Structures are given as C-alpha cells and as structure tokens.
Amino acid sequence: MDSTILLFLLQDGLTNGAIYALLGLALVLVFAVTRVIFVPQGEFVAYGGLTFALLEAGKLPGTAYMVVAFGAAAFAMELVSRRRELAARLVAREAAFKLGLPLAILFLAKAVVAAQPGAVVNLVLTIAIVAPIGPYLYRVAFQPIADASVLVLLITAVGVHLAMTGIGLVFFGAEGLRAPPISSAVLPVGPIVVTGQNLGIYAITAALIVALYLFFGRTITGKALRATAINRIGARLVGIRLALSGRIAFTLAAVIGAVSGVLIVPMTTLYYDTGFLVGLKGFVAAIIGGLVSYPLTAAAALLVGVVEAFASFHASDWKEVIVFTLLLPVLLIRSWTDPHSDEEE
Amino acid sequence: MHRLALPLFAAIVALVPLVPGVSVFWITLLDNIGLASLVVMGLVLLTGVGGMTSFGQAAFCGFAAYTTAVMTAKFGWSPWLSLPVALLVTGLAAVVLGLVTVRLSGHFLPLGTIAWGIALYYAFGKLEILGRHDGISGIPPLSLFGISLVDPRAAYYVIWGAVLGAAILTMNLLDSRTGRAIRALRGGRVAAEAFGIEPARMKLAVFVYAALLAGLSGWLYAHVQRAVNPTPFGVHPGIEYLFMAVAGGAGQVWGAIVGAGLVTFLKDALQRIVPALFGTSAQYETIVFGLLLVVILQVAKDGLWPRIAGLFPSPPPAPVDIAAEPLPGRARATAEPLLEVADIRKTFGGLVAVNDVSLRVKRGEIVALIGPNGAGKSTTFNLITGVLPANGGSISVSGERIDGARPQAIAARGVARTFQHVKLLPEMSVLDNVAIGAHLRGEAGFISGLLRLDRAEERRMLGEAARQIARVGLAEHMHKPAGSLALGQQRIVEIARALCLAPDLLLLDEPAAGLRHFEKAALADLLRQLRAEGVAVLLVEHDMGFVMSLTDHVVVLDFGTRIAEGPPAEIKRNPAVLAAYLGAEA
Numbered sequence: 001m002d003s004t005i006l007l008f009l010l011q012d013g014l015t016n017g018a019i020y021a022l023l024g025l026a027l028v029l030v031f032a033v034t035r036v037i038f039v040p041q042g043e044f045v046a047y048g049g050l051t052f053a054l055l056e057a058g059k060l061p062g063t064a065y066m067v068v069a070f071g072a073a074a075f076a077m078e079l080v081s082r083r084r085e086l087a088a089r090l091v092a093r094e095a096a097f098k099l100g101l102p103l104a105i106l107f108l109a110k111a112v113v114a115a116q117p118g119a120v121v122n123l124v125l126t127i128a129i130v131a132p133i134g135p136y137l138y139r140v141a142f143q144p145i146a147d148a149s150v151l152v153l154l155i156t157a158v159g160v161h162l163a164m165t166g167i168g169l170v171f172f173g174a175e176g177l178r179a180p181p182i183s184s185a186v187l188p189v190g191p192i193v194v195t196g197q198n199l200g201i202y203a204i205t206a207a208l209i210v211a212l213y214l215f216f217g218r219t220i221t222g223k224a225l226r227a228t229a230i231n232r233i234g235a236r237l238v239g240i241r242l243a244l245s246g247r248i249a250f251t252l253a254a255v256i257g258a259v260s261g262v263l264i265v266p267m268t269t270l271y272y273d274t275g276f277l278v279g280l281k282g283f284v285a286a287i288i289g290g291l292v293s294y295p296l297t298a299a300a301a302l303l304v305g306v307v308e309a310f311a312s313f314h315a316s317d318w319k320e321v322i323v324f325t326l327l328l329p330v331l332l333i334r335s336w337t338d339p340h341s342d343e344e345e
Numbered sequence: 346m347h348r349l350a351l352p353l354f355a356a357i358v359a360l361v362p363l364v365p366g367v368s369v370f371w372i373t374l375l376d377n378i379g380l381a382s383l384v385v386m387g388l389v390l391l392t393g394v395g396g397m398t399s400f401g402q403a404a405f406c407g408f409a410a411y412t413t414a415v416m417t418a419k420f421g422w423s424p425w426l427s428l429p430v431a432l433l434v435t436g437l438a439a440v441v442l443g444l445v446t447v448r449l450s451g452h453f454l455p456l457g458t459i460a461w462g463i464a465l466y467y468a469f470g471k472l473e474i475l476g477r478h479d480g481i482s483g484i485p486p487l488s489l490f491g492i493s494l495v496d497p498r499a500a501y502y503v504i505w506g507a508v509l510g511a512a513i514l515t516m517n518l519l520d521s522r523t524g525r526a527i528r529a530l531r532g533g534r535v536a537a538e539a540f541g542i543e544p545a546r547m548k549l550a551v552f553v554y555a556a557l558l559a560g561l562s563g564w565l566y567a568h569v570q571r572a573v574n575p576t577p578f579g580v581h582p583g584i585e586y587l588f589m590a591v592a593g594g595a596g597q598v599w600g601a602i603v604g605a606g607l608v609t610f611l612k613d614a615l616q617r618i619v620p621a622l623f624g625t626s627a628q629y630e631t632i633v634f635g636l637l638l639v640v641i642l643q644v645a646k647d648g649l650w651p652r653i654a655g656l657f658p659s660p661p662p663a664p665v666d667i668a669a670e671p672l673p674g675r676a677r678a679t680a681e682p683l684l685e686v687a688d689i690r691k692t693f694g695g696l697v698a699v700n701d702v703s704l705r706v707k708r709g710e711i712v713a714l715i716g717p718n719g720a721g722k723s724t725t726f727n728l729i730t731g732v733l734p735a736n737g738g739s740i741s742v743s744g745e746r747i748d749g750a751r752p753q754a755i756a757a758r759g760v761a762r763t764f765q766h767v768k769l770l771p772e773m774s775v776l777d778n779v780a781i782g783a784h785l786r787g788e789a790g791f792i793s794g795l796l797r798l799d800r801a802e803e804r805r806m807l808g809e810a811a812r813q814i815a816r817v818g819l820a821e822h823m824h825k826p827a828g829s830l831a832l833g834q835q836r837i838v839e840i841a842r843a844l845c846l847a848p849d850l851l852l853l854d855e856p857a858a859g860l861r862h863f864e865k866a867a868l869a870d871l872l873r874q875l876r877a878e879g880v881a882v883l884l885v886e887h888d889m890g891f892v893m894s895l896t897d898h899v900v901v902l903d904f905g906t907r908i909a910e911g912p913p914a915e916i917k918r919n920p921a922v923l924a925a926y927l928g929a930e931a
Binding site for chain 2: 141144145148150151152154155156158159160161162163164165166167169170280284287317318320321324325327328331332334335336
C-alpha cells in the first residue's frame with residue numbers, strides 16, 4: 001500500500017467517522033437523558049437525506065405530510081392522557097404546537113418548492129421538517145413508559161425503528177436518491193483531493209460538538225438535561241420536567257440525524273432503510289464512549305470510520321465482522337475499568 | 346403453577362392436530378411457535394431470571410442449524426447423529442462467547458451481545474463452507490424408525506415434545522439450589538458472594554444452557570425447513586426473540602410460550618391481512634407490527650403471562666418438612682480468638698475510611714462496633730467479609746489469615762453477615778431468600794437440579810430454612826414475597842438467611858433498626874441464645890439501649906479511628922466517646 005492510498009483511506013475514514021461521531025453523540029444524548037437506546041436514530045438520517053435530495057430535485061418530500069401525521073398523533077395522545085384537566089388554554093397551546101406548527105411547515109415547504117431558492121434554504125427547511133418528528137415521537141412512543149426498564153424501552157425503540165422504516169418506504173419508495181453536492185469546491189492537498197463536501201462535514205461536525213458542549217456546559221436547559229441524566233428523581237425534586245427533557249433530547253437527536261443525512265446524501269445514494277447500518281456504526285462509537293462520554297464517543301467514531309475504511313480495502317467482505325468484533329475487547333476493558341458496579345440497576 | 350397444569354397442557358398439545366378442521370397451515374404456524382418457544386425459554390432464564398439481556402440468541406440457533414446442515418446435506422450423516430455434534434458446537438461457541446460476555450458489566454453486556462450477534466451474522470454469510478448468502482439446501486428431514494417426519498404434523502410432535510421437555514427441565518432448575526443461586530444474581534453480586542455463590546460461573550452456566558436451548562431449536566429448524574441461510578440468525582430475529590420474552594413476561598417459563606405464540610401469530614396474521622387491506626406495494630405489515638409492539642409494551646409492561654396467571658387461583662405453596670434431617674455441619678475451628686482484626690486500613694483516594702483499627706471477638710461473645718455516621722463501621726464489615734480489599738493490616742479467623750481472600754472463601758469459613766441496606770430479592774418468597782443462606786451447605790449442581798436428582802438434599806435445605814425462619818419468629822410470613830414485609834422484618838429475614846450458613850461468626854449491620862420495642866426484645870433474646878451456643882457476634886448498631894444491655898464488649902470508631910474499647914459500662918462514661926457523640930468536651 002503506498003502513501004496515496006493510505007491518505008485516501010484515512011480521509012475516507014475520517015469523513016465517515018465524522019458522521020458516525022454526530023450519530024454517536026445523538027445516541028449518547030438520548031440515552032443519558034431518557035435511558036432509551038435509540039435504534040431509530042438512523043431513520044432520521046434517511047429521512048433528512050431523502051428530504052433534502054427531493055427538495056433539491058424540486059419535489060415536495062413526503063416527510064412534510066409525515067410531520068403533520070406525527071403531530072396529529074401526538075396531539076391525540078396528549079388530549080387522551082390529560083382528559084381530566086382539559087381547558088381551552090391547554091387545548092389551544094397543544095393544538096398550536098402539534099397541529100399548527102406542522103401545518104405551517106407543510107405550507108412553507110410547498111412555497112419553498114415553488115420558489116426553488118437554493119441549497120442553504122433547502123438545508124434549513126429539511127431540518128425544520130424533520131426536527132419536530134423527534135418530540136412528537138417521544139410523546140407518542142416513549143413518554144407513556146418513561147419509567148419502564150431499559151430493556152422495555154429498547155424493545156419499544158426497535159418497534160419504532162420497524163414502523164419508521166416501513167413509513168419511509170411508503171413516503172420515499174424503494175428507489176435510492178442522491179443529491180448534488182452543496183459545494184463543488186475542491187482543494188488539492190498533496191496527492192489527494194479534499195472536496196468542499198468533506199470540509200463541510202468536518203466543519204459542521206466540529207461546530208455541532210462545540211455547540212453541544214456550550215449547550216450542556218453553559219445553558220440552564222443543558223444543565224437540566226445533564227441533571228436528568230445523572231439522577232431522574234433528584235432532577236424531578238428540583239423541578240425539572242422529565243417529559244420536557246425527553247422532548248428536548250429527541251429534538252436534538254432528530255436535528256443531528258437530519259444534518260447527518262443532508263451531509264452524506266451528496267456522497268452516497270441513500271435508500272429508505274440505509275439509516276440503520278449508518279446508525280449502527282454511530283452506535284458502536286457511542287458504546288465505546290460507554291454511552292456517557294461525548295469526547296470519547298467522537299474520538300471513537302473517527303477510529304471506527306478509519307478502521308472500517310482500512311478493513312474494506314483489505315478484506316471488504318469481512319468489513320462488518322471486523323468492526324463489530326473489535327468492539328468486544330473494548331467492552332471488556334470498559335467493564336474492568338469503569339467504576340460503576342452492577343449492584344444497582 | 347398448579348400440579349395438574351402441566352399434564353393438562355401436554356394433553357391439549359397432543360390433541361390439537363387431531364381436531365378436525367385444523368389444517369396444515371395452522372400446524373405449521375404452531376411448529377414455528379414451538380421453535381421460537383425453545384429459544385425464548387432460554388432467554389427467560391438468561392434475561393428474566395439471570396438479568397443478562399442477550400440479543401444474540403439467534404446466532405446460537407445458527408451454530409446448530411449450520412452444523413447439522415453441513416453434516417447431513419454435505420457429508421450424509423443422519424440428523425440424529427448430528428444432533429449431539431450440533432449441540433456440542435453450539436455449547437463450545439457459547440462457552441467462548443460466554444467467557445467474554447458474562448464479564449461485561451451493566452449496559453455493556455447487552456451491547457456486547459449485539460456486537461457479536463452482528464459479527465456472527467455477517468460471518469455466516471461470508472463463509473464458503475456455509476454457502477455464503479445463499480446458505481445450504483437439501484437438508485434431509487427427520488425420520489423415526491424409518492418413517493420420514495416430513496409432514497408438519499409429524500414434526501409438530503417432535504417440536505412440541507422438545508418444548509415440553511425443555512419447560513419441565515427449566516422449571517426444575519428454577520426450583521433448585523442452582524435456581525436460587527441464579528435468581529440471587531439479580532439481587533446484586535455482593536449479597537450472592539456473601540453466601541458462597543460464584544456469580545461468573547453461575548452466569549456462564551445459564552448462558553450455555555440458554556444457548557443449548559437455542560441450538561436445539563436451530564437443529565429442529567434446519568430439518569423442518571430443509572434449508573438454512575443467514576437471515577434467521579441475525580440480530581433482528583434476536584431482537585424478536587427478546588420481544589417475545591418481554592411480551593410473554595420475562596422471568597416466566599410459561600410466558601415464553603405465550604410470548605412466542607402471540608408474536609409469531611401476530612406476524613403471520615399481519616403478513617396475510619395487511620397486504621389484503623392496503624395493497625402489497627409497500628411493507629405496511631412492518632409498520633403495523635412495529636406499532637403493535639409499541640402498544641403492547643405500553644399496555645402490559647410486565648408481559649402477558651402475569652395477567653393470564655392472575656385469572657386463576659394461585660396454588661397453595663408446597664409443604665416444607667420442618668423436621669427434615671439437618672444439613673451436614675462444618676468442622677468447627679476451635680482456636681481463639683475467633684476473629685482477630687489487627688491494624689486494618691482502608692483508604693478511598695485521599696480519605697482514610699478505616700485507620701489502623703484492631704478488634705477481637707471470642708467465641709460466645711457479643712461485640713458491638715459503634716460510632717457516629719461515617720465512622721467506618723460498615724467499611725470495616727466489608728473488609729472483614731472480603732467485599733473490599735484492605736490496604737493494610739491483617740484479619741484472621743481462628744488464627745488463619747483471611748485478608749485478601751474472596752468473599753466466598755470467607756463465607757465457607759463460617760462467616761455470615763447481614764447488610765445495612767437490605768439485600769433480599771423482593772419478589773422471591775421469604776423461604777427461598779433464606780435458603781440462599783444454606784447454599785454452601787448443599788452441593789447439588791446444575792444437572793441434578795435439571796433432572797430432579799436433588800430432592801433429598803433440597804428437602805433438608807428448605808427444612809433448614811424453615812427452621813431458621815421459625816427461630817427468628819417469622820414462620821407465618823414464610824411464603825410471602827420478601828418485599829411485602831416491613832423493612833424491620835426484612836432485616837430479621839437477613840438474619841435468618843445468615844443463620845442458615847451455620848455461622849461461627851455473625852456480622853450484623855444495624856439489625857435493630859426499624860424494629861418495634863417487643864421485636865427488639867425478641868432479637869436480643871435470639872442473640873443471647875446464639876451466644877450461649879458459642880456463636881461469636883459482631884454488630885453495628887445505633888440503639889444504645891440495645892447495645893449496652895446486650896453486649897460484652899464495645900469498640901468505638903470515629904472518623905475511621907478506634908477511640909475507645911471496653912465493657913459497656915466503661916464506654917458509657919468514656920469522655921472521648923461522649924465527645925464524639927455529643928460534640929462537647931464532656
């Protein structure tokens with residue numbers, strides 16, 4: 001292997017690793033706050049990428065209708081669960097958030113598709129469409145069983161993953177989609193070429209990590225989320241609303257998923273079910289980070305990307321086997337070195 | 346479970362195919378339910394009882410299915426000859442994976458099973474000898490006495506025979522010395538080890554057993570389907586098995602069959618009904634299945650079986666022979682002092698929790714360890730019982746050093762303890778909880794538990810437990826779940842559990858906390874009785890009236906350091922002790 005191939009593989013690995021890092025961060029975030037191992041994270045990637053690709057092609061994406069449907073389901077759920085305390089104000093507020101907002105997004109999307117304003121607006125619109133699905137999903141599937149065991153939450157997450165993959169097939173069809181790159185700039189660095197797309201991925205990943213760091217370290221909402229993650233009962237006693245923390249975590253996860261999707265759809269053809277395997281790699285990184293550490297997760301994700309790139313070059317058939325087998329020694333080491341015992345579940 | 350339930354269920358299973366109108370379609374569906382039930386039963390033991398969540402069970406089906414496929418389709422072996430080989434391969438794989446997996450702690454364990462589950466799935470699909478993604482076809486059907494069992498009805502009896510056999514074995518196991526030890530794993534490592542249970546070995550045994558049940562299912566699957574490919578052995582099917590276990594009620598053997606039945610039936614119904622309603626262009630059935638999964642868990646978090654079982658009156662508890670012959674005792678060490686602690690030290694980072702503390706307890710003596718909160722009393726207990734390693738000093742029982750020994754080895758020397766924070770299994774009966782204390786006095790293993798060869802010893806073990814429960818005055822609560830008792834009573838249950846070890850040295854951590862006046866008096870009487878029998882007692886207690894009236898000797902700790910020791914009457918007047926407790930220069 002000469003140095004050009006080495007550099008190329010390294011670049012490829014780092015690019016994929018950056019995406020895995022974003023997803024790993026989202027998984028850590030959701031798990032820490034809600035104890036849900038968020039299997040459907042990958043679906044947000046697919047939804048985001050496909051929505052963006054359709055907008056770029058000048059078509060109205062199905063997700064714009066999907067968000068209305070999710071909002072209506074969450075609205076119905078909210079009314080049923082709070083039927084004893086229904087008041088005009090409550091209904092009006094819920095209707096605004098769960099019916100009004102998605103309808104507004106739908107009309108906005110129609111207007112944007114008609115106007116064709118360009119990639120940046122499409123990116124923002126994609127996030128606006130996909131992001132609300134996160135909190136609606138939390139309201140419908142997870143909030144009613146927020147106190148259940150990790151196992152029950154996980155199985156529920158699998159159910160959500162199956163349903164969302166199926167819904168993805170309905171709205172996007174079985175055909176794969178690809179979008180033109182957001183930037184066509186190229187930057188030769190020695191023997192290899194770094195595209196604007198690559199740089200964009202690095203920049204956005206780094207920016208999101210910094211933003212998350214500031215959010216959790218400097219804002220009261222972020223601190224409330226961390227408090228929830230550390231001690232749910234304690235957080236409740238000081239007045240932090242668990243349901244709200246859950247919704248924020250899921251919103252962030254949806255946003256991160258959508259951004260990841262937008263970033264990769266110009267590089268690889270996305271299908272309605274591609275998200276799962278991409279999410280899984282992020283998951284590997286999140287596990288190496290022990291589902292608690294953000295910096296470790298980001299570093300692990302880059303490593304996973306690089307290992308995968310080299311594994312696919314040397315033994316492409318065994319790429320997945322290698323990546324997932326390498327996880328076992330890592331888990332063992334973490335089990336031995338982690339201070340937490342298995343005394344209290 | 347009622348005595349007649351099992352024969353009744355067996356009779357129903359046997360008669361179903363004979364009912365007119367039950368078509369091959371239904372029999373095939375029931376075959377699939379049976380195949381899934383076997384895997385889920387293993388999961389019930391592994392996840393529901395043992396507390397280890399595995400997503401990789403389908404991979405063990407794969408090991409057995411591929412083994413038998415290669416041996417029968419490629420090398421022409423008889424399926425019956427390949428069965429032991431298939432189980433052996435599965436078992437070996439389980440030992441190797443298990444050695445890694447059971448050492449993973451907390452959430453790392455389920456994640457580890459996902460990791461090797463995915464890796465194995467891809468490996469099955471890449472190996473040339475396993476036919477890569479196409480798999481292996483042309484596997485011969487089972488045959489018995491020259492009759493081919495290719496008809497689903499014939500296979501039905503083989504499959505459900507296996508399910509019933511596995512159910513009986515699994516229920517036997519749960520109702521045995523090993524079964525209690527497995528259940529004790531959920532109550533945490535510390536309590537289990539304090540009574541001589543080896544968590545890692547127990548977990549590995551359960552892991553291999555669950556894998557073998559999955560292997561049996563995989564072997565049957567290969568010969569019923571007559572072809573194998575990687576798809577049914579991946580992580581998605583593994584998740585589905587786990588869902589079956591949860592939907593049925595993880596922890597219940599019958600829940601495994603209920604869960605497998607419900608999920609298999611639902612999936613099949615959806616695959617037929619949904620496309621007819623909505624058209625076949627998209628996989629609407631996946632959506633509906635996913636949604637149903639979410640709904641079922643919201644409606645029944647604990648699974649369906651507890652709800653079904655709740656419809657029937659619960660059977661009376663099995664009688665316990667309180668007059669059963671006692672379990673064999675242990676050769677008693679006679680050297681004095683029984684417990685000698687010399688200059689032990691424990692630091693956590695910069696904090697010195699126990700600072701060169703020395704104390705001794707003689708046979709037939711009650712010694713109290715007192716001191717304000719945070720004085721290092723419970724840490725001292727944990728050092729003596731091997732839960733924490735000491736940083737210095739020595740601990741001896743009857744003149745033999747035990748510092749550095751594992752908790753199990755210390756328990757085997759006749760050191761039993763209770764815990765400051767009660768460590769009982771709240772859902773298990775008081776009787777079973779207490780019987781865990783007798784673990785080291787029995788020797789029935791995994792296999793004798795499965796095959797019910799342990800009945801004589803089991804009768805003596807439960808008899809011993811019942812005697813100790815009666816001795817501490819809780820006979821009327823024997824069959825209640827331990828968690829339903831008042832906290833003070835739960836502490837007394839822990840004492841009964843400790844007594845089952847036939848201890849030479851009893852360590853009691855705040856035994857009188859939460860007891861009412863007359864209960865304290867009864868506890869004091871019990872401790873005096875034990876003292877008269879020659880048991881050495883070391884207790885941590887905050888109730889000074891209780892301590893001063895009962896003990897022979899008092900050791901006072903403050904900030905990890907021994908500040909006084911002596912007979913109770915002296916301690917009461919000791920100025921250093923008064924200063925530590927009242928914060929004044931007395």
